[in-house]
Amino acid sequence: MPVTFKLKPKVSAVNCNAFPDIPDPLGHGQRAVDFIRSLKHPLSTLPGNAYPLDPWAEEIIRWIYGPRHPDGTRIVKQVVILVPRGNRKTTLTAAITMLHGKGPERRQGAQLVSVAVDKKQAKGVFKEVAGMIDGEFAYAPNLGNGAKAVDAKRGAKIRDYVSKIVFPGGIEYEALSSDAGTAQGRTPSLIIADEVHAWLKRDPRELWGAMKAGANKVANSLTVVTTTAGAGQENLAFDIIEYARKVAKGVITDPATLPVLFEAPRDADWRDEAIWHAVNPGLKHGYPDLEGLRQMAREAEHKPAERAIFQRYHLNMWQDHSSSPFVDMSVYDKGAEPFDLSDFDHKPAWLAVDLSSNGDLTCIVVAFRDGQDGYVVHPWFFCPEENLQRRADRDGVPYPLWADDGFIEPTPGNVVDFRRVEEVIRDLCERFEVREIAFDPHLARVMMSNLAEDGYPAIEMRQGWVTMAPAIKELDRAIVAGRFRHGGHPVLRWNFDNIAAKTDPAGNVTFDKGKSRDRIDGAVAAAMAVGRAAAGGGEEKSIFEDTAVPADLLVW
Numbered sequence: 232m233p234v235t236f237k238l239k240p241k242v243s244a245v246n247c248n249a250f251p252d253i254p255d256p257l258g259h260g261q262r263a264v265d266f267i268r269s270l271k272h273p274l275s276t277l278p279g280n281a282y283p284l285d286p287w288a289e290e291i292i293r294w295i296y297g298p299r300h301p302d303g304t305r306i307v308k309q310v311v312i313l314v315p316r317g318n319r320k321t322t323l324t325a326a327i328t329m330l331h332g333k334g335p336e337r338r339q340g341a342q343l344v345s346v347a348v349d350k351k352q353a354k355g356v357f358k359e360v361a362g363m364i365d366g367e368f369a370y371a372p373n374l375g376n377g378a379k380a381v382d383a384k385r386g387a388k389i390r391d392y393v394s395k396i397v398f399p400g401g402i403e404y405e406a407l408s409s410d411a412g413t414a415q416g417r418t419p420s421l422i423i424a425d426e427v428h429a430w431l432k433r434d435p436r437e438l439w440g441a442m443k444a445g446a447n448k449v450a451n452s453l454t455v456v457t458t459t460a461g462a463g464q465e466n467l468a469f470d471i472i473e474y475a476r477k478v479a480k481g482v483i484t485d486p487a488t489l490p491v492l493f494e495a496p497r498d499a500d501w502r503d504e505a506i507w508h509a510v511n512p513g514l515k516h517g518y519p520d521l522e523g524l525r526q527m528a529r530e531a532e533h534k535p536a537e538r539a540i541f542q543r544y545h546l547n548m549w550q551d552h553s554s555s556p557f558v559d560m561s562v563y564d565k566g567a568e569p570f571d572l573s574d575f576d577h578k579p580a581w582l583a584v585d586l587s588s589n590g591d592l593t594c595i596v597v598a599f600r601d602g603q604d605g606y607v608v609h610p611w612f613f614c615p616e617e618n619l620q621r622r623a624d625r626d627g628v629p630y631p632l633w634a635d636d637g638f639i640e641p642t643p644g645n646v647v648d649f650r651r652v653e654e655v656i657r658d659l660c661e662r663f664e665v666r667e668i669a670f671d672p673h674l675a676r677v678m679m680s681n682l683a684e685d686g687y688p689a690i691e692m693r694q695g696w697v698t699m700a701p702a703i704k705e706l707d708r709a710i711v712a713g714r715f716r717h718g719g720h721p722v723l724r725w726n727f728d729n730i731a732a733k734t735d736p737a738g739n740v741t742f743d744k745g746k747s748r749d750r751i752d753g754a755v756a757a758a759m760a761v762g763r764a765a766a767g768g769g770e771e772k773s774i775f776e777d778t779a780v781p782a783d784l785l786v787w
Contacts, residue, residue: 260297317519325359345423357406428461494547567719583759598760605714616641702762726753
């Protein structure tokens with residue numbers, strides 16, 4: 232069955248309402264619900280256009296505003312809501328914004344901010360808030376010449392042309408796009424982060440960090456993240472959702488974070504309507520449209536691309552990054568159990584090197600045999616140190632963070648320093664009993680010659696169909712069989728997740744980049760290393776023996 236996680240803060244006091252298990256010692260949860268019920272929504276079908284606060288949304292509101300510390304301050308400071316499309320999460324966040332702009336949570340001079348992927352999406356959030364300013368006040372579009380639409384009863388000023396609303400008491404709400412430079416340098420008491428999975432135009436971690444840092448300067452601030460499932464794991468949205476999952480499961484103790492996660496497990500039957508109802512809390516109330524979901528499911532039966540879209544946006548099944556993946560990443564992740572690399576010191580090993588030009592990664596991968604039919608691999612990644620943050624922005628991954636954590640080594644300059652790469656190769660040959668060092672000869676002639684002259688077993692392994700297809704086939708077999716251990720190295724995983732597999736008429740598979748910005752260098756090197764380990768290349772000779780085999784004679 233689908234999994235819906237929700238952390239229940241440990242507070243002893245209990246209130247008396249429709250949700251008696253939700254602590255509300257000061258009645259703030261109840262007053263928040265009462266205020267939202269007093270709102271009117273232009274599209275509501277209820278009498279008088281009353282705001283439709285359905286039970287699942289009411290429960291969230293009560294969990295946010297009910298539980299309190301002994302000093303009366305709110306326990307929850309961050310809410311992570313993962314819910315499929317069509318469940319009116321934008322309407323819910325608009326109501327929360329109204330709570331802080333005109334309702335009982337308002338604070339003199341407060342800054343309220345919502346951030347969406349682009350200007351169009353930001354405008355949608357803004358219109359939801361503007362439409363609830365007053366039941367008798369119809370939202371007015373841009374009146375021209377910077378004119379302001381004013382609610383005479385409440386004094387709220389709606390500035391459509393800049394997506395800003397000024398509430399009484401100097402409270403300002405502004406809707407921003409994730410690529411807006413003005414999103415930084417603020418001290419918001421409320422942040423609505425909408426569809427974080429789509430924040431791609433800027434480095435989202437930089438924006439997220441700046442917004443959170445500003446909110447931390449304000450007492451009792453609140454951040455609400457609402458999103459549908461994304462793709463890949465090397466992104467801000469996955470980091471946020473994964474943290475919320477760990478809080479929900481009790482792996483991390485953080486009462487200040489409220490996880491509300493409606494998602495189906497990867498192995499769930501996506502055609503089962505019971506799954507749809509469990510993951511979409513609004514279905515029982517008529518949204519999203521059930522017949523519309525049924526039609527999409529019928530099309531998805533025969534269109535794999537449509538199936539992935541249905542699973543992601545309507546069941547919140549987090550997707551792999553590539554549209555034509557080499558392997559199911561949930562299967563790949565079974566090899567993520569950590570291991571101690573020192574256990575393989577002085578053991579037979581096979582190295583593979585993928586050298587880069589310009590902005591690509593350079594990678595060395597070592598492969599060890601693990602029993603009769605398994606492999607253990609470990610990578611070393613290199614990238615240019617210059618403009619590291621710009622490269623992170625371009626590729627959408629945290630190069631600086633990976634560098635700080637030792638998963639990637641930046642070398643001085645704007646290209647990878649091959650001298651440093653060669654130095655690491657020599658060190659590895661001293662540490663392990665290296666049988667072969669496989670290179671794609673492109674860009675590698677000088678390094679191969681240097682190593683061969685000193686007796687290291689450098690060989691050519693061209694990255695064409697003839698050489699790579701058998702290596703990739705063996706790699707695939709090992710991963711599917713659960714015989715491929717990689718220790719969960721995040722950069723290597725990102726490379727595997729980027730692979731767009733191509734198959735020829737004979738069934739041979741080769742690796743390709745899904746997009747121009749994707750990097751697959753580590754995956755290519757892993758296939759090369761596993762292929763040579765499987766072939767047992769170089770077992771007759773090693774660098775520790777007196778006679779080395781010339782590199783130009785060892786061509787696979």
